[in-house]
Amino acid sequence: MGKPHPRVLTLSPKEFVVLELLVRHEELYGLQLVAASKGRLKRGTVYVTLGRMEQKGYIASTLDDPPPGAGGLPRRIYAPTALGRRMLSAWSSGAKQLVPEFAR
């Protein structure tokens, strides 16, 4: 058996949008992310992306206070981690070097 490959950190375009928004706003709910993305994120897929990013360690989430009354579900609030911030800055600077138009 060969040695397992080291984990390669990747950032998909959707993950990039999420990180960019979270770094700008610090903390956001899933729906706020959808609204702030101006159509780049969809409410049907945003939580799948957020779940994947949490597994990768780019973002962390906490539960908000549950709403008053029975049966109400607390909302989940998302924030970038240190790794997520480093990833975003590395990805942005890499993109600026490769594609000059990106820097404008």
Add this chain to the structure above:
Amino acid sequence: MRRPGGWLRKTAARFYSARTMERLIDPVLADLQVEYENAVHEGRKWERRSIWCASHIAFFKVVAVHAAGRVAGILRDLTGEDRRTLMRTFGCGTAVMLLGTVILAAVPFRNVVLRPDPSSAKLALYLIPQALPISIPVGLLFGILWGLGRVTASRRSRLLVLLVAATLSVTSFTMLAWIVPAANQAFRRQAAMIVGVSVVGRPPMKGMNELTLDELGNLLESDAHQPVALFRVPHDIRPLAVNYHTRWALACASFVLSLFSLALTSRRRHGSVMLGLAGCMAIFGYYVIMFTARDLGLDGTLPAVAAAWAPNAVFLILSVAVMKVGSRRSPTLSANLRSLPS
């Protein structure tokens, strides 16, 4: 005020792990509740409805995307043994399905075509759709018994087989609802031309099996019986009702019979003769129940829905009973689903 999403959450909790519920399902439903409540408090009646619809669509989209991710994960994690088992299952299933399709298409073909000519090839093509909803479940049943019955198959392989069965059920439904009626009517038209009974400009009248599911549904729903082109509505609409519900039930046969054969093969390994015998008995039993219940439905002893769903109900009960008996040795389906990585 009753919060929306409670039923969806309860249903999802049966199938998903606590982590998936926490990270994927609950956030979607929490959004639905917050948005919905805000709209109710502010008296935005129409927005409330659109939020309800958009959130439900989002929920099912999340479920679909998650399921696709899981299937990709299962496919990625398949071992060499899993691949061999699945190849055997689907290979045998496809062979039986093709054989069944040929037999089921050949019988009516031989009744109509006395001398093969170029136009009769078209006829044979029209007969394939009506054979598939029967040959698919038969093929799946024998494929699973042959592929999984002689080895100790992994949970991944079993789940993948069940997913394929569900997909084939949806395919069968599409066939039964729209493709089979269109193909049947095309067959009638072509056959009338071949045997020379066609009157120019007048296509042959439709029978029940030539009506689409929508047309059947419309006939059953309205008391006035909206006219359907080329179809004379009978006085007794009971056969129409039985036909309508049988199409839904037959579409589910692939899934139900797969579940039954998975239950049979979940406990221990069997010999080839035993498996062949079990398969033949299951198919024979299913069709005996189907035709007996249909007759009882046609003469009014049973309601049309009960008559149509009787074979599926019997085989579902049998599957659960077989699983219960073997539950000490093998975990339940929901436990299998939970045990898979998210």
